[in-house]
Amino acid sequence: MILTIVKYPEPVLEQPGEPVTEFNAELRKLVADMFETTYASQGIGLAAPQVGVSKRITVIDLSMGKDPKQKLVLINPEIIVSEGRQYEEEGCLSFPDIREKVVRAAKVRIRAQDANGKWFELDGEELLAAPSSMRSITSTVFCFSFA
Numbered sequence: 001m002i003l004t005i006v007k008y009p010e011p012v013l014e015q016p017g018e019p020v021t022e023f024n025a026e027l028r029k030l031v032a033d034m035f036e037t038t039y040a041s042q043g044i045g046l047a048a049p050q051v052g053v054s055k056r057i058t059v060i061d062l063s064m065g066k067d068p069k070q071k072l073v074l075i076n077p078e079i080i081v082s083e084g085r086q087y088e089e090e091g092c093l094s095f096p097d098i099r100e101k102v103v104r105a106a107k108v109r110i111r112a113q114d115a116n117g118k119w120f121e122l123d124g125e126e127l128l129a130a131p132s133s134m135r136s137i138t139s140t141v142f143c144f145s146f147a
Contacts, residue, residue: 003037003051005093012049013094017056020075023117031059031073031115039065043093050094074112080121081109 006012020027030053038046038059045060056076063070084106091099111121 001033001036002040003033005037005041005046005050006052008095010052010094012052012054015049015054017047017049017054020055020057020113023075023113023115027057027075028115030055031057034059035061035065035071038093041093046093073115074110075115075117077110077112079105079108080111081107083107 030048034046034048034051034057037051038044038061042064044062044064045058048055048057058074058077060072060074061067061070082105085103086106087101087103089099089101107123109121109123111119113119
């Protein structure tokens with residue numbers, strides 16, 4: 001089901017998301033709906049607050065639905081290591097028609113849970129070869145998962 005993307009200044013976008021504590025069919029349905037919404041919006045990632053759900057959930061797929069192996073679900077994500085700086089232009093589905101240069105970490109290590117609650121860690125180099133993948137993940141995690 002395609003969800004409605006909320007736009008700034010909706011209050012849910014300015015609040016830290018609540019931790020996910022139940023890993024069940026309802027959560028997996030929300031994750032699937034978030035991917036469907038991302039694809040319908042021609043985006044590459046979406047955080048739960050962007051669909052009005054104040055939870056720490058992020059979905060990312062740089063292939064835009066073309067390669068299921070590239071789907072990434074981050075639940076209760078934490079950036080545990082952050083190094084360097086880079087300046088890149090970014091856009092956001094909750095801020096339509098706005099693209100700005102922002103500063104983000106050049107390298108990060110992320111700790112998160114999958115849709116079944118299993119914890120894992122990822123280095124930027126373990127994701128995809130494209131440098132934009134780390135910017136996208138860092139941007140989505142920083143902006144909406146636990147702002």
